Amino acid sequence: MSFVEVWHLIIGNPILNVLIVLSHVLFGQFGLAIIALTIIVRLVSWPLTRRQLKSTKAMQDMQPKLQELQKKYGKNKQKLQQEMMKLYKEAGVNPLGCLWPMLIQFPIWIALYQAIMSALATTPEHLLNLAHRLYSWEMVSQAIPLSSQFLGLDLGQTALQAGGRGLLLAIIVGGTMWVQQKMTTAPSVDPRQGATQRMMTLMMPLMFGFFTLMFPSGLALYWAVSNIIGIVTQYFVTGGWGYLKFRSPFGKY
């Protein structure tokens, strides 16, 4: 069995077929199926997300102590790193804890991208290839071929091809990603590290906004919904906007 066959068997085909069943159940609306699948993915990855959020909260609480260390050992980088690691260890915080949910979701993104492209079958080739990946469930048979229209968008087309609405989707993806990142990224006590962090916080949303223009709108819809769920979860679990500060026009934060 080749890697591709194993991939389809274990992750690709189940996601594809679940997506099609969801579409059938949700009034033939593929967009709703993507939203529902995103919620399911979020529920499945909830234990990891909770760990990440707890880690973020702990990092947030540690900020005053980290700033103290910065003041104390600011000139001795090595000592600062050692003390910071010691502090993390004492508090039981893994500074890389926030990365795991992202890494685990990565194969799901790929599978979902493939599932969206396969399920929408925008070309005759896709439609024919789809035949070999479907389960023999009645609901699947009755749902095929899917309608790609959702809220005036063709989910099989790239946002670039969709024009104004596609551009709006790209802004939503980029904007929600920026908000989510700002909520979870603790300001660094190291100025150089802080600069890199600020760059990454800006680069990631820009990059995903750009990807939204390049990839089928169905995938962008997944990103947007996933980000919004992330923001809402973050808000309620950590009890606020985290590191995202709103500057009021009256000069108060």
Next chain:
Amino acid sequence: MKNAKIIFLIVISLSTLLLVSCIPGSAQPIGGWPGTTVHDNTIYVGSRDGRVVAINALSEEMQWSYHITEPSDGMGCGPAVVSAAITTPIVDGDFVYIGTYSGKVLALNTTARSQNPDLPEEPQDRYHEWETPIGTGARNNAIVADLVISGDVIYVSSSDGRVYSLRKDFGDQVKKSGILDEKHSKLWTSPVIEDDTLYVSTFDGHIYALSAETLELLEWSFKLEAGFASSPLICKDTDTMFLGSFDRHLYAVKIGSAVLEWRFPEEPAGNWFWASPVVNEGIVYAGCLDGTVYAIDAQTGEKLWEFESKDQRGKPSSIVSPPVLIGNLLIAANEAGNVYVIDPETGEGERIKNRENGNKSTINAQIRAPFCAHEGLVYIRAEDNCIYVVDIEKGEVSWDFSLAIEE
């Protein structure tokens, strides 16, 4: 600092992976599978690189080729257009007609082009050639289904969900239907004409009857729960049409009736009936994507026999191309590249062997395109962009022709 480096590496690897799967404008090329047509000892076919090619079937040499210029998709990870010629060429009089993925119908003068192979690759007014865009927009009007000619009119199913009629001589649009499939907004199945009525099957499970003259909907229509995967085939003797569905059944529908004649098989087959069936002397021969050719009593829907096609590992291989009757033999080909000669009465079949290695499939490439039979020879365009001519009597591939342009 260490954290930032790790995040940076993750972002870089993530973007690299995403971009590798998406080289702008080149992802998931549309090859299409135009079939072959033989007329006056000339084979007409669309190539994977977007050309209409005419090959002299006697001298086995190319007569002329015409490259269809297609708009580039530019940036984006959606499907990119590579092959322009999607439909099987149709020859009528001095002209060959073809539909393209960019939504154009093209009429080329076969006589003029065979006499002047260096004619420019654009329609020549002096030879009454023409090119007509269908519908509006660059993407949603792709012509995927084969064209249909009746009298002086060409009927075209478009991916914008409408049927168009064009004048055969000048290509002017005569009429267009309303959108027949609101849900999917696309028509990928060919219309079938019977008397003055056009019958169209849709992905949302309808069969519509349209006036061939006005393209307006007539009173009769038929609706299934599942969508139709194949174009209808009409048996004129019984006014019955046969067509495959995405629910893995083949259906027989009597024109004018609201009641289903029969559904085959009782339990769903292994996959879709993608190819249009053929009917002869009261028997329907249907190829299925589960790799089986079924012979079904056209009247009752009972199975008479079945023939399972295989790949070289002994596993069933999909039948994508419609089977073809040649004399008293049924020819079927599967995706694995095997060509079979089947006795239509008994269902006993024999695989045509590969001329170089008997253990290999008949053709060393996938077969997906519709093929045609003419005077004992079967003309197949395989997915390696070659034409294979199979001599049924000798039971071998007698010659092949590469459609690839030599550098």
